[in-house]
Amino acid sequence: MNNEMPWWASETFWKKTAIWVTAFMFVVLVILTLDTIPQITAGSERVPAYAVINKHIGYEFNDERNMQVPVIGGDAPLFGKKLSEEDAEALVSHGKKITQGRNCMGCHTLLGNGSYFAPDLTKAWLDPGWSSEPEREALMIAFLMNPEENARSFGSGRVMPNLHISEEEAKAVIAFLKWMSSIDTNGFPYNFTVIDKES
Numbered sequence: 001m002n003n004e005m006p007w008w009a010s011e012t013f014w015k016k017t018a019i020w021v022t023a024f025m026f027v028v029l030v031i032l033t034l035d036t037i038p039q040i041t042a043g044s045e046r047v048p049a050y051a052v053i054n055k056h057i058g059y060e061f062n063d064e065r066n067m068q069v070p071v072i073g074g075d076a077p078l079f080g081k082k083l084s085e086e087d088a089e090a091l092v093s094h095g096k097k098i099t100q101g102r103n104c105m106g107c108h109t110l111l112g113n114g115s116y117f118a119p120d121l122t123k124a125w126l127d128p129g130w131s132s133e134p135e136r137e138a139l140m141i142a143f144l145m146n147p148e149e150n151a152r153s154f155g156s157g158r159v160m161p162n163l164h165i166s167e168e169e170a171k172a173v174i175a176f177l178k179w180m181s182s183i184d185t186n187g188f189p190y191n192f193t194v195i196d197k198e199s
């Protein structure tokens with residue numbers, strides 16, 4: 001009987017394998033990270049630059065991709081004020097910080113991250129419930145400042161609590177939501193209904 005251990009059962013072989021696999025996967029991770037960063041940075045093909053909040057954002061079905069895709073249209077400055085890229089970035093980033101500070105993700109999802117008590121906010125700007133564009137801004141401000149009295153709940157019976165958001169904060173949040181709605185999310189969230197093209 002041969003008592004010698006086969007090469008693949010030796011401890012050194014598995015130690016070496018573990019080291020090589022870990023090292024290889026680390027390199028793969030670095031490559032994937034470097035590949036991803038430019039694709040998720042504002043100003044790239046799928047994630048528009050912040051000044052997109054100066055434009056009309058449509059959401060249209062794309063036959064080729066078989067999904068809904070944001071379509072950036074003509075001028076439609078948010079709150080009637082055209083912002084430079086720097087000012088737009090500052091406003092969107094202020095809005096993002098408010099959503100973090102007020103823990104909107106404790107109830108909502110943003111780009112799919114968060115909780116499932118309340119609707120996903122990725123395309124909230126495009127929600128048909130806000131009616132036409134000029135009214136939408138005013139309705140969103142009124143809703144965010146006093147969600148209990150402007151509840152939209154759509155029969156779910158769930159009401160958003162009043163988070164005592166000021167008008168200035170509401171505007172920043174809306175800028176953040178408008179910018180986020182312009183991101184090409186491969187049709188996420190699925191089944192989101194579109195606002196009509198004219199508005």
Ligand code: HEC
Pocket residue numbers: 098099102103104105106107108117118119120121123124125127129144147150151152153154158159160161163173
């Ligand atoms: C305690 C849970 C809760 C928190 C926290 C919360 N919401 Fe809501 N939100 C809801 C619920 C429930 C609804 C749906 C009911 C409604 O529309 O009246 C809603 C609806 C909304 C809508 C309308 C969505 C649409 O597509 O029409 C927006 C916009 C929104 N919330 C923004 C926010 C923002 C911004 C924050 C953080 C500042 C926030 N919410 C924090 C519960 C919450």
